[in-house]
Amino acid sequence: MATTQMRKGPPKLSDAVQRIPANTGSHAMSDAFQIFDTLSTLAQTGEAITVYPMGQDCVMARIDAVDPDRRSFILDLAEDSILAEGKADFVASLGGNAKIQFSLDANWSIVSGRSHAVELPLPDSCQVLNRRAEARLDTPLGGHYGARFTYLGKVFELPLYDFSVGGVGLRATPEQAYELYVGKKLEGVELELGPSLSIMADLEIRLLRPFRTFLLGEQVQVGCRISNISMQMKQRLERAVSKVQLKR
Numbered sequence: 631m632a633t634t635q636m637r638k639g640p641p642k643l644s645d646a647v648q649r650i651p652a653n654t655g656s657h658a659m660s661d662a663f664q665i666f667d668t669l670s671t672l673a674q675t676g677e678a679i680t681v682y683p684m685g686q687d688c689v690m691a692r693i694d695a696v697d698p699d700r701r702s703f704i705l706d707l708a709e710d711s712i713l714a715e716g717k718a719d720f721v722a723s724l725g726g727n728a729k730i731q732f733s734l735d736a737n738w739s740i741v742s743g744r745s746h747a748v749e750l751p752l753p754d755s756c757q758v759l760n761r762r763a764e765a766r767l768d769t770p771l772g773g774h775y776g777a778r779f780t781y782l783g784k785v786f787e788l789p790l791y792d793f794s795v796g797g798v799g800l801r802a803t804p805e806q807a808y809e810l811y812v813g814k815k816l817e818g819v820e821l822e823l824g825p826s827l828s829i830m831a832d833l834e835i836r837l838l839r840p841f842r843t844f845l846l847g848e849q850v851q852v853g854c855r856i857s858n859i860s861m862q863m864k865q866r867l868e869r870a871v872s873k874v875q876l877k878r
Contacts, residue, residue, distance in 0.1 A: 641678035641690040641708055647721045649682060650731045656759040659730075663848075665756055667840035668730060669703055670696045672722055675812075679705065683718040694747060705738075707746045713738065724758070728837055728853075732756040760837070760853070768792050777833075779819040781809060788852065793823065795868050798833070800852040807850035810835055815857060823870040831867075832858035 650656050673693040681689040689711045694704040717735040732753035741747040769775040775790040792799040816833040837853030
């Protein structure tokens, strides 16, 4: 049985997220499918959206729904908040270890019968900033890199696309990711780091981000932090990281 993540309550000013500073290594996300799925996830979790309108203090809100046919989303403003028309920046956390930001310069319309809900067009592009304690290395092409663990009586085998001494990035199908959620701890994960190295560690899921590839179609990025690892296994992991670094 899949675990359902509870939606957060109405956003407060204390939930405000700062804009992504310039020159911080953020990357652009312009794929319409990824943008739709990311905003849909924010709607499902009720994550706070911090809106920075030009010439106005920040306004707190959350996404109520995303409509792919109308290419728009409904923004539910915090009580007593007013959103001025014109250009504004929208910022939100993604799993606590990353953030997303986009700008809109379009007139919005109040949703009929809902004075605190406005409809806005989906952005064409977003900035995404991943915060990581250590630089992660992409897994070498053609190597044996993956993660194997058991959760809810089901065996998961997911490929690794990057790793570091502090965490790993996994790739899952939407069906596999449906069983997972941010904050979930995975115990006794077997990490295969090449043809002759395997280590055991406990992981904590910190990020779930949908994306699409040409060959595989819809996929989900599963960013994990290593939450528990023995000294012997950590030394093996450090050697694996150093080995890949030396080859670059």
